[in-house]
Amino acid sequence: MIRKALLIYGKEMRVLRRDVRLIGGMVASALVFFPLLMGLASNLDRLTGDDSGPVPVVAPGGDDVLRRLLDANPLVRVATLEEVAEGGEAHVTVLREGTAYRIRAASAENAVWAAAVSLRQDLQAVQQRAVEDRLAERGLRMRDLRPFEVVLIDTSGGIGGALSLLIPYMAVILLVTNAARALYVAVGEKEKNTLAALLVSTVPRPAIVVGKSLAIMTFAVAASLLLIVGMMMAARLGLAPEDFAGPGELSLAPAQVAALAVNLAALALLISALVMVIGTWARSQREAGMYTAPLVFLSVFLAIFALAPASFGAAVYAVPILGNALAMREAIQGQVDWLALALLAGVNAVGFALLTWCSIRLYGRESVLFRV
């Protein structure tokens, strides 16, 4: 049975490998398209900020200190009288009320917010210098007020920042979409009228189902692994900002790689079995595509939780896709929880077994195999 399943697997992999469009699309999206998209998205504020020029700032009754700051800061400039008169153009207003400087940002644009934050930092620096001067007048230094320092050092060895959230999200979605793209493996025999020859051979039905599922699984895992490599390479090449991957090293330890591989394989096992059921049931690739579309939407919805930098309870590992995305995030961040991973792999394996059983049953139903 295993030998024949491997023969089916070998045939399907050969057929997939020779599908230039399918392979080209998978490699290009994993290694080029999504890494470039990540680079573009993470640099969006910088790119848009450069184009918009200094943000006009209104500072009525501003003092000399404020005026000097406005002149020195390249992100802002003093608004002209016309801009003040017309209103709307000057999005940032700085007002001194008593001892407070109140900065009002009247727009959600990135450039406006960047200007407002930059002004706040300038004013805080002025305040810092004023405090230091006053302390000096009394013969004190700043460190006399702070008896010790608190320094946070990242020793997790993992990747942090937005990259650690984005990789699991994209990896899960790419895995599901590529499994769905490999639908041909499941439905192609029926659609192209090659199934009867296979069914009349001495190969057992379970070997057909398992061999085909493994081929879909391999294709989907390959896409996700390539994506992880592609995104890390893009970050290393400086396509994303320096702080995009957090303060840690931009590399993965062998344990992290193993955890990611187990996680992806477990998820791919489940998804490939699901795609196999859909492909066996459907009359054509087109019909099967209609059934896999909701699966892709569901994966997008569940994987989105990996983008939230929050912690979840252990129960989430029993929810496929969601649990996979979160465990992947933790592994990338350097926290490999083998117990959680075992639970996750167990749940996915049970799902695989149930769905494979369904596919085998469908392979025994004439009404499914011969309906056109």
Add this chain to the structure above:
Amino acid sequence: MIRTEALSKEFRSRGARRVQAVDRLDLSCDPGEIYALLGPNGAGKTTVLRILSTLMDPTSGEAWVRGHSVRTEKAAIRALIGFVSYETRVYERLTPREIGHFFGRLNDMAPAAIEDNLAYIFDLLDMTEFADERTDTFSTGMKQKTVLMRALVTNPLILVWDEPTSGLDVLTARKVIDYIRLLKGEGKTVLFSTHILWEAEKLADRIGIIHRGRLRSEGTLQSLRARTGLGDLEDIFFSLVGADGEAGGR
């Protein structure tokens, strides 16, 4: 070699309508014989061949292939037969040689034995020139040869062939007819279905005429002539099928 006894197959459509595709069919095909199952479209020929190839289960009755029941000994039957249908196609991204090796190994053959068989079949079917080219660029005739090669690579004792010349041009159809004759020379049993009268007349040792799932008559052309008192197969066919069509109100 092949025997059916009160073989029946009923299909149920979604609207709960029942279609009796095969109705208490009794036929027998001897070893080394070419048997033609002749009937109009929708007569139940394909269903009979699918049951004998273990692709479908009968609703009632029984069929045996070399003594193996189609219900309970499917694996044994699959090891004996090669199945070719006008509907079946070939893997488009593989070469004939790769397809041959794939099906040979699925049927537990050693690679050397597969290669020996392939060399013989490629020569027999005049395929050597394109044996290592991908089939997606093949003409209909080349694809048909590849389908036949796929069925023959396991050296089956029995070839079940559903409408061998359907959809083929005259030249390719002629070649297919020649191959069937060749297979008889090899000592193989060939059971084929057709609705083309001259094919059955030219090729078959015995002919079974099927209509609405029931076997109307079975025998050699001479015995059919003697039974009906008619000389021409077309007249025999219409005498057996046409009268029933009128009785059925069609």
